[in-house]
Amino acid sequence: MAIVMQLTKEKIIQDFKMQLHEDFMIQNDEATADERFIALAKLVKCYVMPDWLRGRDEIVKEQKKTAYYFSIEFLPGKMLQTNLLNLGIYDLVQEALREIGVDLMDLVDAERDMALGNGGLGRLASCFMDSLPTIGAPGFGNGIRYKYGLFKQKIVNGYQVELPDAWLSSDGNVWETKKPHSAVDVKIYGNVYLVPQESGDLKPVYENVKTLRAVPYDMMQIGFKNDVVNNLRLWDVEIPEKYELDYPTLADRRRIEDITSVLYPDDATREGQSLRLIQEYFMVSAGLQTIVASYAKMGLPMAKIHEKIAVHINDTHPAMAVPELMRILVDEYELDWDDAWATTTQVMSYTNHTILSEALEKWDAGLFKEIVPRIHQIVGEIDRQFVKTWAGKVDTAVIDHTRIIQNNQIHMANLSIIGGHSVNGVAKLHTELLIEDVLKDFYLLYPEKFNNKTNGIAQRRWSQIANPSMSALLDKQIGDGWRSNIHELLKLEDFLEDATVQLDFYQVKQANKQRLADYVKKTQGIDLPIHAIFDVQVKRLHAYKRQLLNVMHIIKLYQDLKDNAALEITPRVFFFGAKAAPGYHFAKSVIKIINELANLINNDARLRDQLKVVFLENYNVSLAELIIPAADVSEQISTAGKEASGTSNMKFMMNGALTLATLDGANIEIKDAVGEDNIVIFGMDKDAVYAHYTRHDYNSRYIYETNPRLKRVVDAFIDGTIPNTHYEGHEIWDALISYNDEYFLLEDFEDYVAKQAYISELYKDKNTWQSKAMKNIANSGRFTSDDTIELYAREIWGIL
Ligand code: OAK
Structure with a gap:
C-alpha cells in the first residue's frame, strides 16, 4: 500500500521538520520559502519512492510492454501542486503546513518553472506524462536535460530581450535523481568502414570517433490517486573518464558541455546547426541503448522486440530512432537486416505537429555523414531499399517525393513515416490535411499507417490547480466526482439556464480577473477594470497565428x-x-508594435478606461495558470489550415472562456462539442484558403485599396499613429501589402471585426454570456489528455 495512504497531519509536520534539519540544519520558523519548498519536494519524493521502484521492477518482472515517448521538448512548468494533487495529499499537506504557520502557496511560488520546451509540442508531451500513469499505462518519457530552458523574456523599451533561463539551482532540480549507474556511451564523428567477416557479413569498424557519456536524470511522473509512478528520463552529457585525453583543452570540454546546454528557442523553423543534430542523436542513442539493454534482460528474441517495446517519435526531432535501432540490432545484436527492419518498423510510430513546410525538418547529407557516419550509412540503405521496394509499383514521381534522401538532403518526416507503423496528426482537420495534401503520396503507399489523435490537456492542472475557485463552485453544484472523472462536468448542462448558478460562475470569473489584474498592477503598474471583457491571446508569436489581426x-x-x-x-x-x-x-x-500600442492606449485618459492593452512578459506555464482562468474571450484566430491543433483553446474552454475562432485545428472539434451558438466563428475556412492557393487570385492590395476603413487601420502602422516605432511598422505594412499578406489577414478582417462587435453586445447580457460559458465548461471533458493517451496506448502502442 502506498505510504501516502497512512499519512496524517502530525506525521507530515514531523517529517517536514526533519527534512529541514537534514537539508539545511534549520528550524521551520527560520527557513525561507525556497528551503521549505525543497524540503517538501524531497519529502514527496521519499513518499513516492517505493511506488516508483515497484513500477520499474514490475515492468521487467511481468515483461510488460512499455512505450517510450521520445521528445526533444518537455514543458512541465512547476510540479509541486500536481504531485500533491495526484498523490491525494494536497489538502492534508496544506493543512499540516498551515498548522505550523506556513502557506503552501509561498512554497509553490518558490518553485522554478521547468521550461524545457518552446510551446505546444513540449506542453503536450508533459500533459501526456501526467496522463500515462493516470490511466495506468507503462509509458516513459525520454528527452534532454537542458541546462538552460526556453529563454527568459524581458521587454525593454518595447522590444523583446532574451535572457538565459538558468532554471537549475546549484544542486540541480529537486525532483530529479541522477543515475550515473545507468550511464551509456554515445559515439559521434569519425569514420566507419565496413569490413567483411569470415561469415560474409560486413562489420562496421570505427575510427577517430568522439565518445560522449550520457548520464540519465530521472523524474517521477505520478498518476492520479492510483499508486502508479512512471518515469521521465532526461539525459545530460559528460566526458567519459576513459576518453578524457580526447578532450585536452578547456575549449574541447566546453564544446561537449554545450550539447545539453540550451534548448533551441525555435519551434517553427529548422535550426540548421550541427549542435542540434548532435542533440537529437545523443538523446535517441542514449535512450535506445538503454531500452534495448533492458529488453535484452528479459531473455526474449531480439527480432521480437516490438512485442515489448514501443518507441514514439514526437515530431521528427527523434527520427534517428529508426536508424539507431537498426544499428543496435544489426551491428550489436547481429540480426539480419530484414529481421531488424521488420521489428523496427513495428516498434516505431510518429506524430506530426505541423504542416508548415519550413518546419519540416531536413538535414544536409554532408553534415549528417560527418556527425553520425554509421547512421548516415544506414539511412542510405533504408532509402535504397525503399526505392527498390516501390520501383515499378507506383509512379516514379511518388517515389521521388517520398524517398528519404532527396537533393542531398535527409527528410526526417519521410524517415519517420517509412520507418514506423503509424503516423498521426493532432486534430481531425490536421490529419485530413496530412492525408490530402502534405503527405498524400505517403498515403498512397501506406494508407493503413495514417490515423488521427486529437490532442488533449491534463485537466487536473488546468482546472483543479489553476482555478481553485471554479473547482469549489463545481463541487457545490455537481458534486466532486468531476475531479476524478472529468466527464462528470456534463452534469453542469442541467444548470445552464439557472440564473443563480450563472451568477455564481460570473463571480468566480470576476475573482479570477481580479487576481490577474492584481498581478498586472504589481508587475506593470497598470490599473485594469475587471468589468471589462478580458480578451486573451497567449501563444508563441508566429505570423500564421495572426496576433497581428488582433492588433488590427x-x-x-x-x-x-x-x-x-x-x-x-x-x-x-x-x-x-x-x-x-x-x-x-x-x-x-x-511584439514591439503591441507594446507601443499598449503605451499609447493605456496612457490616453480620453479613452475613459474603455480600452486597455497588456503585454504579459515572459509567458510560460505558470503564467498560463494565472491568465487562462481569468479570460472571457479566447483568441484562436490562425489562418484556417495552419494550426495543427492548438491546446490552449481547450484550456480556455475548460475555464469558461468563449472561443473566438477560425475553423482551424481543434477549434472545429470545440465547435462540435459546444454547438455553434456557444462559440464565435469567423473568417475563411480551409477550403476557402486552399481555393486561393489553387486560383492564385489573392490580392491584398486590392482589398486594401477598396476598403477605406481597413486601409486606415493598415496605414496606422506607418503614419505615425503608433509612437516610438521605426522600421517595425514598415515591415508589417510591407508584409500585408507589398508581399500579398501570406496569411490572409485582410480578407478575414471585416468578419473578425463583426464577430468582435457581436461579442461586445453579447457580453452586456450577463446571463446569456454565463450560460454559454458554462456550456463550454460542461463539454470540455472530452479534451482530457487521459482519453487521448489511452487511444495512443491502445491503438498505436498496444500497451493496454
Ligand atoms: C514544434 C516544433 C516543430 C514542429 C511543431 C512544433 C509545435 O509545437 N507544434 C504545435 O504542436 C501542438 C501540439 O500538437 C499543436 O497543438 C500546435 O497546433 C502546433 O503548432
Whole structure:
C-alpha cells in the first residue's frame, strides 16, 4: 500500500521538520520559502519512492510492454501542486503546513518553472506524462536535460530581450535523481568502414570517433490517486573518464558541455546547426541503448522486440530512432537486416505537429555523414531499399517525393513515416490535411499507417490547480466526482439556464480577473477594470497565428474612440503573452508594435478606461495558470489550415472562456462539442484558403485599396499613429501589402471585426454570456489528455 495512504497531519509536520534539519540544519520558523519548498519536494519524493521502484521492477518482472515517448521538448512548468494533487495529499499537506504557520502557496511560488520546451509540442508531451500513469499505462518519457530552458523574456523599451533561463539551482532540480549507474556511451564523428567477416557479413569498424557519456536524470511522473509512478528520463552529457585525453583543452570540454546546454528557442523553423543534430542523436542513442539493454534482460528474441517495446517519435526531432535501432540490432545484436527492419518498423510510430513546410525538418547529407557516419550509412540503405521496394509499383514521381534522401538532403518526416507503423496528426482537420495534401503520396503507399489523435490537456492542472475557485463552485453544484472523472462536468448542462448558478460562475470569473489584474498592477503598474471583457491571446508569436489581426482590431477600436469622444463601447482589456524566436524578425516587430500600442492606449485618459492593452512578459506555464482562468474571450484566430491543433483553446474552454475562432485545428472539434451558438466563428475556412492557393487570385492590395476603413487601420502602422516605432511598422505594412499578406489577414478582417462587435453586445447580457460559458465548461471533458493517451496506448502502442 502506498505510504501516502497512512499519512496524517502530525506525521507530515514531523517529517517536514526533519527534512529541514537534514537539508539545511534549520528550524521551520527560520527557513525561507525556497528551503521549505525543497524540503517538501524531497519529502514527496521519499513518499513516492517505493511506488516508483515497484513500477520499474514490475515492468521487467511481468515483461510488460512499455512505450517510450521520445521528445526533444518537455514543458512541465512547476510540479509541486500536481504531485500533491495526484498523490491525494494536497489538502492534508496544506493543512499540516498551515498548522505550523506556513502557506503552501509561498512554497509553490518558490518553485522554478521547468521550461524545457518552446510551446505546444513540449506542453503536450508533459500533459501526456501526467496522463500515462493516470490511466495506468507503462509509458516513459525520454528527452534532454537542458541546462538552460526556453529563454527568459524581458521587454525593454518595447522590444523583446532574451535572457538565459538558468532554471537549475546549484544542486540541480529537486525532483530529479541522477543515475550515473545507468550511464551509456554515445559515439559521434569519425569514420566507419565496413569490413567483411569470415561469415560474409560486413562489420562496421570505427575510427577517430568522439565518445560522449550520457548520464540519465530521472523524474517521477505520478498518476492520479492510483499508486502508479512512471518515469521521465532526461539525459545530460559528460566526458567519459576513459576518453578524457580526447578532450585536452578547456575549449574541447566546453564544446561537449554545450550539447545539453540550451534548448533551441525555435519551434517553427529548422535550426540548421550541427549542435542540434548532435542533440537529437545523443538523446535517441542514449535512450535506445538503454531500452534495448533492458529488453535484452528479459531473455526474449531480439527480432521480437516490438512485442515489448514501443518507441514514439514526437515530431521528427527523434527520427534517428529508426536508424539507431537498426544499428543496435544489426551491428550489436547481429540480426539480419530484414529481421531488424521488420521489428523496427513495428516498434516505431510518429506524430506530426505541423504542416508548415519550413518546419519540416531536413538535414544536409554532408553534415549528417560527418556527425553520425554509421547512421548516415544506414539511412542510405533504408532509402535504397525503399526505392527498390516501390520501383515499378507506383509512379516514379511518388517515389521521388517520398524517398528519404532527396537533393542531398535527409527528410526526417519521410524517415519517420517509412520507418514506423503509424503516423498521426493532432486534430481531425490536421490529419485530413496530412492525408490530402502534405503527405498524400505517403498515403498512397501506406494508407493503413495514417490515423488521427486529437490532442488533449491534463485537466487536473488546468482546472483543479489553476482555478481553485471554479473547482469549489463545481463541487457545490455537481458534486466532486468531476475531479476524478472529468466527464462528470456534463452534469453542469442541467444548470445552464439557472440564473443563480450563472451568477455564481460570473463571480468566480470576476475573482479570477481580479487576481490577474492584481498581478498586472504589481508587475506593470497598470490599473485594469475587471468589468471589462478580458480578451486573451497567449501563444508563441508566429505570423500564421495572426496576433497581428488582433492588433488590427485594436487599432480600429482606438480609431473609433478617437473619432467620436462620446462613443461608448463594452470595455475591453486585450492581453497578449508571446515569445518570438530570437531570429524571427517579423515576430519581434509585432511584439514591439503591441507594446507601443499598449503605451499609447493605456496612457490616453480620453479613452475613459474603455480600452486597455497588456503585454504579459515572459509567458510560460505558470503564467498560463494565472491568465487562462481569468479570460472571457479566447483568441484562436490562425489562418484556417495552419494550426495543427492548438491546446490552449481547450484550456480556455475548460475555464469558461468563449472561443473566438477560425475553423482551424481543434477549434472545429470545440465547435462540435459546444454547438455553434456557444462559440464565435469567423473568417475563411480551409477550403476557402486552399481555393486561393489553387486560383492564385489573392490580392491584398486590392482589398486594401477598396476598403477605406481597413486601409486606415493598415496605414496606422506607418503614419505615425503608433509612437516610438521605426522600421517595425514598415515591415508589417510591407508584409500585408507589398508581399500579398501570406496569411490572409485582410480578407478575414471585416468578419473578425463583426464577430468582435457581436461579442461586445453579447457580453452586456450577463446571463446569456454565463450560460454559454458554462456550456463550454460542461463539454470540455472530452479534451482530457487521459482519453487521448489511452487511444495512443491502445491503438498505436498496444500497451493496454
Ligand atoms: C514544434 C516544433 C516543430 C514542429 C511543431 C512544433 C509545435 O509545437 N507544434 C504545435 O504542436 C501542438 C501540439 O500538437 C499543436 O497543438 C500546435 O497546433 C502546433 O503548432
